[in-house]
Amino acid sequence: MHVHNYEKLWLGASLLLIVGFISTIVYGAAGAGVTMVNDEGGHVNPNNLGNTSGFDDPGVTKIGPSEYEVHVAALRFAFQPGTIEVPANSTVTFYVTSRDVIHGFQIVGTNANTMVIPGEVSKITVNFDEPGEYGIVCHEYCGAGHHSMAAELLVKEPSNFTMQTDTQTPTSGNGPTNATATPTGGESA
Numbered sequence: 573m574h575v576h577n578y579e580k581l582w583l584g585a586s587l588l589l590i591v592g593f594i595s596t597i598v599y600g601a602a603g604a605g606v607t608m609v610n611d612e613g614g615h616v617n618p619n620n621l622g623n624t625s626g627f628d629d630p631g632v633t634k635i636g637p638s639e640y641e642v643h644v645a646a647l648r649f650a651f652q653p654g655t656i657e658v659p660a661n662s663t664v665t666f667y668v669t670s671r672d673v674i675h676g677f678q679i680v681g682t683n684a685n686t687m688v689i690p691g692e693v694s695k696i697t698v699n700f701d702e703p704g705e706y707g708i709v710c711h712e713y714c715g716a717g718h719h720s721m722a723a724e725l726l727v728k729e730p731s732n733f734t735m736q737t738d739t740q741t742p743t744s745g746n747g748p749t750n751a752t753a754t755p756t757g758g759e760s761a
């Protein structure tokens with residue numbers, strides 16, 4: 573069978589493309605560590621987040637020498653908490669869920685990017701090696717205020733980092749405000 577030279581050229585070029593496409597996927601999965609968010613984070617009742625461990629007081633929890641957990645609740649049109657602080661050189665696992673409708677959660681400039689579905693907990697682990705500031709945005713249209721739905725992540729120099737143990741202000745406190753911060757289980761480095 574005679575195959576024309578041009579035909580050989582195109583066959584070769586298309587095979588090369590296919591190999592190229594497959595290599596980008598293999599590189600993304602094996603080299604860059606790109607993975608899909610699965611249902612490992614578990615399920616919650618979106619109407620009862622106030623009584624759900626972690627989401628009853630969203631924020632940062634220290635779980636190891638340089639490991640942190642962050643619970644984030646998305647709602648129209650904000651993230652709770654609105655400011656997240658973690659130290660650099662840490663591994664941070666985000667647990668994100670929604671109080672109302674489908675939202676998105678993207679830490680801009682990282683590969684942390686997931687849909688946030690009521691009833692589901694999206695779990696993403698990110699390593700932060702350097703101090704920096706990241707925007708967090710909702711990238712699933714969720715209503716009239718969607719464009720303003722954002723939060724910020726501050727990766728601090730470890731020497732400047734102190735755990736914020738309680739960012740919630742009591743709504744019905746009596747007496748003078750007790751402004752003394754009492755870190756629970758906080759150790760100074």
Ligand SMILES: [Cu+2]
Pocket residue numbers: 675676710711712713714715718719721
């Ligand atoms: Cu949104």
